[in-house]
Amino acid sequence: MPHTTITTPAHAPARAAELAALATGHTQRFPWYRDLLLRRGTPGSGDLSDLPLLGTDLLSAHYYTADHPHLPDASAYHTSGTSGGRRKRILYSPADEDAYVAQRRQLFGEFTRSVPRGAVAVADLGTGHAAASARRVFSELGFAAHDIDFTRPVDEHVAKLNAWRPDVFFTMPMILDRLLQARPGLNIRPRKIMVVGDVAPPAWRAHVAERFGLRPEDVLDVFGSIEIGAIAYWCAQTGLYHFHDHILPEVVPARELARLTADDWVPSHQEGSGALLLTSLTRSYFPAVRYVTGDAVTGLRRIRHDGREVFAFERIDGRLAGDFKHGERISNHDLVQIMAEVFPGRPFEAVDDDGLVIRVVTDTVGDDQLAVVRSAVDRQAPDVAQMIASGLVGPVRVTAVPPGGLRSGHAKRRLDLREG
Template sequence: MKLRQLVQQHAQTFPWYDALIRESGADAGRLDTLPPMTEALLTRHYYHDQQALPSPVHSYLTSGTRSGQRKCIRYSQHDQQRYLQQRSAIIQHFCGTQYTRACADLGTGHAAATAGQIFKAMGCQVELIDFTLPVDAHVEALNRFQPEIFFTMPMILDRLIASGKLDFQPRKILLLGDVASAHWQASILACFALPPGSILDLYGSIEIGAIAHYRHDIERYVLDDYLLPEVVAPQTIYPDAHHQGCGGLLLLTSFARDYFPAVRFVTDDLIEGFAHEIVDGKPRHTFSRCLGRFASEYKHGEKINLCDISDAIAQHLPLRRYDLDDGNGSLTIRIGGDSVDAATLKAIRHDLLARNPDVAQMIASGLVADIRILCVDAQDIRDQASKRRY
């Protein structure tokens, strides 16, 4: 399918997208003229739209938009089949055929909902761990089932290991959701006494589906071949950004999505080392590493929108400056100025988690660390709290 045909297809499915293309004067056959699909644009037109679609849909919810409502992302049956085929092929090639027990502990979302189907198609016995259970129940399930293939998120795996109670020996570990640095992966291999190449880092999003996977033989991430990627300076999408660091924003156009207008979708992920090269005799797009997220979403098991944090603080501590630190596997909100009474801090935390119930549940289950709120000297607060720091 050519780009013009893809744009026309989405314009026919989504009247708002048709109007957007017309109003912008874009040339449907020229990628650089088409409007980027930002979170603000999709919140206005897609995430909460109840438009009837031509055929049955698979709907998935994720937390946090500026409106305070959860996002709803829809897949057609064809979308779903293409995702399962692509992700299954990568996982099965990595795992081989000798393993028979697979477990997924992924929280919520599209990957969590489809992991069981992928493993069953591989002929595995499958255990899916409910993210609402406390962390000790996750550990008990893993120790009892003894999976050879374990599919999880880095943040969850950290919490499981920190329990000190794990007693199982995975042979292959599949990762999704958080940045998994080379040093972190090396520590996981050492923890489970696994040889190099035993971890598969998958990269995806609920909007696009499968995006890329890490190839140990070339030490690069390879993007799926139905994607047309772009890497642009953050200022291209966010004119007020003052990004001075490495990498650029990844934009994706997908030729494998019917029920999401994936044309120049702004992933808000910073990547570096982007290249177009020959892999296995075919031209492929690759990159060296994902640096994390840019702009207004912070990842704490599930996404927390910056607007939710700002609203909670503005309600209880108006005009107080703050910044955020989401390193070391936790999210810390630092508020500048005089000390704040415990009741106010508790109210801020309560309001924030009320807007992000999946994050609240993952904290209650012990899968991610609690959100910390603390007071610091006002002079220590970093400006531009809404911009990611790389």
């Protein structure tokens, strides 16, 4: 179905009251955010451009590892990657949980409308908020819901899936790749597949669809994060990723982001490519206002589709900062620290080539160096270590490249995702 790109301002004045209420609510829940707005002279602002960017530095100092005794009803979820030796903790209120489940339920309900209720739905997602919530989403949709403990070996995952024979399967691209390589083999015929957590470009989705005898549109790529929750999803009709209605997206040119701080004035953007900022109108226990996701996207725009106006973008280009995915998260901070210890002074990049591959400018990578890198990743990211031990993702690989051989062309590391 065709769509029309809208060129009017990205964030209509009608949402000014919502933004003002959102900012005010966060100042009441998070005193440090109130102080930040007071310092800028923009308390309770209804204009996105008046509000500061919230990046890793601010959140690490005031949120991720801080105590929040005034939020006693919060559910806490932890990332597997760390910065400074402590795992990030992200809080959800009961209302946050309900909003997330409602957003996923609406999307998955529409996507699986051809599958009869009472059919089997299975989630195999590793750890984190999406994994913890999937069974509730499927149950509320009327499916016979199951999930699989990510700590179990990959052959047990295959055995459970072969026994349950799901009609609906929700997993991660990296996990699905491992399941398809396992022996004895995976013998299921799902009618709908949803994936989240890693990039799933069109070529990958087409391959998965062919493997299971499905149409490419029967494989749904979902974009989310533990901080925000449900963010966006691929739309087969437009060929774009559509943001959920609670999201106000922006982009900032990636080259400028490194120079920006919370005290800089940053205008809101309607369309283009660059570093993605997100504001959520439904998140209460995470200050999701101009949150710097660390993702780079192409083609952010506002479109009219199926009688509605929605924000959309073309593709996720990669990670700019924050953390990398190898089944679960590995902090960029930790990757830099590990490589500085094992390969001091050597430029490197981390790429997603069917799993994490670290490409370092050196003559050779010795077995002892590879062992030290893998041991350090295991220590810093225990959930990743468990997924490797279970066989759900492969071991971290480290390869030598000649000078000038880095794909990014930069002297320093860069995190790239698979090309479509």
